[in-house]
Amino acid sequence: MKISKIKIKNLFGIKECELDGRSIELYGKNGTGKTSVIDTIRYALTNKSDRDYIVRNGETEGEILIETDNGLKINRKARTNQADYKSIKKDGAEVQSPETFLRDIFTPLQLNPTEFIMNMNSSQQNAILLDMIVYDWNLDTIKGWFGELPSWVSYDQNILQVLNDIQSEKGQYFQLRQDLNRDARNKKAMIEEIGATIPTGYQVEKWEAANVGEIYTQIERIRKDNQTIEKAKQIIENRDNKVRKFEADKEIAKSALETEVNNRANQLDKDILRMQEQIKAYEVEKQNLSAKKQDKLAIIEEIYKANVAKYDAEVEEYKEYADKDIKDTTKLQEQAKEIEKMKAHINEYKRMLNLQQEVEELQDRSESLTEKIEKARTLPGEILQTAIIPIKGLTVANGIPLINGLPVSNLSEGEKLDLCIDVAIQKPNGLQIILIDGVEKLASDLRKQLYDKCKAKGLQFIATRTTDDEDLTILEL
Numbered sequence: 001m002k003i004s005k006i007k008i009k010n011l012f013g014i015k016e017c018e019l020d021g022r023s024i025e026l027y028g029k030n031g032t033g034k035t036s037v038i039d040t041i042r043y044a045l046t047n048k049s050d051r052d053y054i055v056r057n058g059e060t061e062g063e064i065l066i067e068t069d070n071g072l073k074i075n076r077k078a079r080t081n082q083a084d085y086k087s088i089k090k091d092g093a094e095v096q097s098p099e100t101f102l103r104d105i106f107t108p109l110q111l112n113p114t115e116f117i118m119n120m121n122s123s124q125q126n127a128i129l130l131d132m133i134v135y136d137w138n139l140d141t142i143k144g145w146f147g148e149l150p151s152w153v154s155y156d157q158n159i160l161q162v163l164n165d166i167q168s169e170k171g172q173y174f175q176l177r178q179d180l181n182r183d184a185r186n187k188k189a190m191i192e193e194i195g196a197t198i199p200t201g202y203q204v205e206k207w208e209a210a211n212v213g214e215i216y217t218q219i220e221r222i223r224k225d226n227q228t229i230e231k232a233k234q235i236i237e238n239r240d241n242k243v244r245k246f247e248a249d250k251e252i253a254k255s256a257l258e259t260e261v262n263n264r265a266n267q268l269d270k271d272i273l274r275m276q277e278q279i280k281a282y283e284v285e286k287q288n289l290s291a292k293k294q295d296k297l298a299i300i301e302e303i304y305k306a307n308v309a310k311y312d313a314e315v316e317e318y319k320e321y322a323d324k325d326i327k328d329t330t331k332l333q334e335q336a337k338e339i340e341k342m343k344a345h346i347n348e349y350k351r352m353l354n355l356q357q358e359v360e361e362l363q364d365r366s367e368s369l370t371e372k373i374e375k376a377r378t379l380p381g382e383i384l385q386t387a388i389i390p391i392k393g394l395t396v397a398n399g400i401p402l403i404n405g406l407p408v409s410n411l412s413e414g415e416k417l418d419l420c421i422d423v424a425i426q427k428p429n430g431l432q433i434i435l436i437d438g439v440e441k442l443a444s445d446l447r448k449q450l451y452d453k454c455k456a457k458g459l460q461f462i463a464t465r466t467t468d469d470e471d472l473t474i475l476e477l
Helices: 036-044 098-102 123-134 139-146 160-167 171-196 204-209 212-237 239-276 274-320 331-344 346-386 413-424 444-456
Strands: 001-013 014-020 022-029 061-068 072-079 084-092 394-397 399-401 433-436 462-465 471-474
Touching: 001 036, 001 444, 022 036, 036 061, 036 072, 036 433, 036 462, 084 098, 084 212, 098 171, 098 399, 139 160, 160 171, 160 204, 160 346, 171 346, 204 331, 204 346, 204 471, 212 239, 212 274, 212 331, 239 274, 346 394, 413 444, 444 462
Parallel strands: 022 462, 433 462
Antiparallel strands: 001 014, 001 061, 022 471, 061 072, 072 084, 394 399
């Protein structure tokens, strides 16, 4: 679609101007109305203007009429005393939703294509280039690729930018993978630290089943047997001593009794001399002393025999132990200590196993994230194989669009001019016109390249160039 007629009246600084569909350059001094022509066409297409006053000073109404070679008519009237007027017709019929219709027949960069290379930063340029790549996708496509919809990504951008955000080092996949890997490294360090304290070949099931209580019971039983054996040996070894002691006790008792009887007999003899009247009684008592002596001797003998019998019974009780050897419990005690030592490792060993399982889980999750990141990195290549790429030589690496392998910033000035025209014309069935304001900023050879590029693509263009000429001049190109 090309413009066949432009008619301007009383808009901005223009009193009246009429142009056909030829490509032209408007040149002259500042204030001659060059940019006003550009701004008027922009106003017709967008219904917007950066200027405070649209109607020419002193007038109440300004108008622009644009006709195309396919039956489209755009008519706008700006008024100071009443509402503005607009009429957008196609083949004589009013277009429904006219502003939406107009937005669909051109791109904003058509109204100032050099804006792409002169005033936009690399991020803005990259976003525009990526948006030009046509690939059919939706949110279900993302879910199919990654099993979910990554929440940190903005989905109002090109699919390649979406994938770049997904695999970005600032993205949650990358950050979470770093956290998982760091946690896994820390747990591995703990495993190594625990492993250093556990004996080589440690069998946790063996030491869990080991019963140290039974060994200590066995040790206690042997200890008591040893005490009994020692006591038996001591009792048997001391028997003769005990018997001699019992015999001495008997002799001492007999001697004491003898002394007691003799002393009493002497006392009685003296008493007989003093007490004749009691001689008979004393004689009887004297006679009875012998019998009492025999009775007490018998008792002393019985006590002796009882003590010997009692001790012999005790000797007999321990006699079976006397010939036994004392058992050594050293090995059992060492075995018990070894079991206790090994049992002390059980909890740490189990903690180490749990940590190893956690590390495996962390590594699995990390590998899953790596797969998603790598998928986000490889998908652009797959997409570009089937996507519609409107600019020759456009590829994408790590989310950055490249022209013939180079980022926009590395292109020559001529290549940048070519690119800005390609970027501006993205609607092959739309309005094929380019508005370029201020081409005096470009070197003459670059300006010529720009014009030649537009001609080669069959585009209409209207350019403005500030010169020292007093009057506005229209140069057909």
